[in-house]
Amino acid sequence: MTKFNTYLAALLIPCLALFAACNSNNKATEKPTAMLDTISLSAKNFGLAYQDGNKIVATSIDTLKQISFGGATNPAISPDGNKLAYTVLDSAEHRTIWVADMENKSQSQLKVNNDNYYQAVWSPSGNAIAFNIFNDKKLWKVGIIKTDNTGFIILDNESKINVYSPTWKNETQLVAHDLVNLYTFDISGKLVETKSIIDLIGKEFSLSSSNRFFYSKDGKKLIFNAGNTDIMDGLTGPSEAVYILDLASKKVERISPKGMNVPYVFLTADDRIFYSGAEKPFTENKIYVADLSGNIKTVVDKGTNPTGALK
Incomplete structure (x- = not known):
């Protein structure tokens, strides 16, 4: 069992603050991006990301190598361990998803025309990110965007179904639920299967x-x-x-x-x-x-x- 202690703390390199700003609802709102507590990230093998109080941590599985981000929640490490998606909450209570490249230290916001989307999950290949998003009909839906920040869509956007906590079933399908049913969507946005949760479990x-x-x-x-x-x-x-x-x-x-x-x-x-x-x-x-x-x-x-x- 591994414990974090002063030895591990000594492995962290002094903080490099990365800042950015973006617009929300056509108003210039300064957004506090995550603060990256490291400078050199090469040759590190990150296998796990998690929340630790008011920061998120990316670490090797043995926890001997780690970096941390302040001001972020909902960590999601990419399948190859090179990128980290996370949620940033700004002063106006807007939730947006950002992605940090842990090798070149860059950070960028997902190009989603919305100010309430969070809880990123990477596709099995790492080529796309899904997330929960609150649409203009005031319903929770599943959004998808490619990791090159193109191709954003909202799945099943015209229906009146609220869906929560999306995950990837495979590279071309996702699942989410509304507390009653488990829904399967394909990446084009089509609802392909509905299963009663009670019937399942x-x-x-x-x-x-x-x-x-x-x-x-x-x-x-x-x-x-x-x-x-x-x-x-x-x-x-x-x-x-x-x-x-x-x-x-x-x-x-x-x-x-x-x-x-x-x-x-x-x-x-x-x-x-x-x-x-x-x-x-x-x-x-x-x-x-x-x-x-x-x-x-x-x-x-x-x-x-x-x-x-x-x-």
Whole structure:
């Protein structure tokens, strides 16, 4: 088990502040971009990104090499580990997604004509980014943009369906849910499949908009986190855990241990399950990685919202 300590802190190189500004709603609004706490990033192998208080951290899996960004949330590391997408909240409460190239230190905002989009997720190849976006009809939808900052579209934009927490099913399809149904969209924006969540996982789970569903690489399993009926003294709200549904047998197995609350889960394109969870007194989250068989390893002793790159 790895702990962050003064040895690791000494590895961080003094801060280089990167600044930018952009327009929102045709008004010049200064946006605080993330502050990158390093100068030289070459020859570093980043495999994990996560939230640590009011900053996000990109690190090697062994946590011996790391950089951090202040003023950012919702970290999403690219599959190759070279880029980091994150959400920036400005003084007018606008949420936008930025992407940092961790080798040349550049930062740029995604070219999306909107001021409320967040929670980036990279496609398996790293060629596109999906995210939740609040459209002009005041509905939550899924947006997609190529990583060269072209080709922005909103999926199923004309329907009256709210959808939350998008993830990639494969390179050409995404999934999102509305607490009742799990929807599959293709990247052209077409709704191709609707499945009842109760029919998939049963009635014993409760969902929030932040819960996410991931298909395994072979499409045979569904990995998700959801509320359950566990009673945990000292926990406000329902307890959540990580589960795997075998789509053929319809059997649901719990991955995270009992006694732990798990509000966040992420599946890499090579089927590693990263999640953050807390045990009593539920004040400090750790980050874990598991395989589809349920073998679990602690990765970070303090952190939330992990995302992983490919090995």
